[in-house]
Amino acid sequence: MESCPKFPNTASGKLGNNRVNIMLKNPTYAGYIEYKSWGVSLRKAQHEGIISYETFLKIQERLEGRAYAPTRKDLNMDFPLRGSVACECGNALTAAWSKSKTGKLHPYYLCQNRKCEYKGKLIRRDVLEGEFEELLKQLTPTRNLMAAASDMFKTLWDHREATLHMRRKTLKQKCNDA
Structure with missing residues (x-):
C-alpha cells in the first residue's frame, strides 16, 4: 500500500x-x-x-x-520450541540452561506450573526436539490442502498481476496527458 x-x-x-x-x-x-x-x-x-x-x-x-501478548523477546535459536510445546498439564514449556557441577551448561525444557506434577522436571533439549522432529516427519499435507494452497496463491498472483496492469495503464495515461 x-x-x-x-x-x-x-x-x-x-x-x-x-x-x-x-x-x-x-x-x-x-x-x-x-x-x-x-x-x-x-x-x-x-x-x-x-x-x-x-x-x-x-x-x-x-x-x-x-x-x-506480544512476541517474546527471549525466543532464540537455542530453544526453538520454547512456548510452543505443552506439558501434560496444558501449560507451555519454557527452557533454560542448567549448569552442572563441572560448570558445563546443559540445555533443558521444563514446566513451571505450580500445580503440575512435572513442575521443575527437566527434559533434555536433544530428546524433546528429536521427538518433535520425528513427529514432523510423519506429517504429510493432504491433496485437498495442497490444492487449496495452490488456488490461494494463484488467486493472489492474479490479483497482483491485475493491480500491476491497472497501475501501469494509469501511469501511461498520465504520461500521455502531460
Whole structure:
C-alpha cells in the first residue's frame, strides 16, 4: 500500500499503525458503506471492495477478540520450541540452561506450573526436539490442502498481476496527458 501513489498516507510517506487500524474497521474497503452520523446504516455500496465482506467480518472478530501478548523477546535459536510445546498439564514449556557441577551448561525444557506434577522436571533439549522432529516427519499435507494452497496463491498472483496492469495503464495515461 505504501508503494501505491494513490494511497492516502502521511506527510512522511509511511503507513502508520493508527491509519491501518482505521482502514481495518472501515467497511468501505469491503464494498460496503456506513455513516452513522447521517443515519446511513451498513449497506452494500456500488463500488467493488478490495476484500470480501466475509474477510471484513473475520477482521472485526479478530480486532474485538481477546488481545494476544506480544512476541517474546527471549525466543532464540537455542530453544526453538520454547512456548510452543505443552506439558501434560496444558501449560507451555519454557527452557533454560542448567549448569552442572563441572560448570558445563546443559540445555533443558521444563514446566513451571505450580500445580503440575512435572513442575521443575527437566527434559533434555536433544530428546524433546528429536521427538518433535520425528513427529514432523510423519506429517504429510493432504491433496485437498495442497490444492487449496495452490488456488490461494494463484488467486493472489492474479490479483497482483491485475493491480500491476491497472497501475501501469494509469501511469501511461498520465504520461500521455502531460
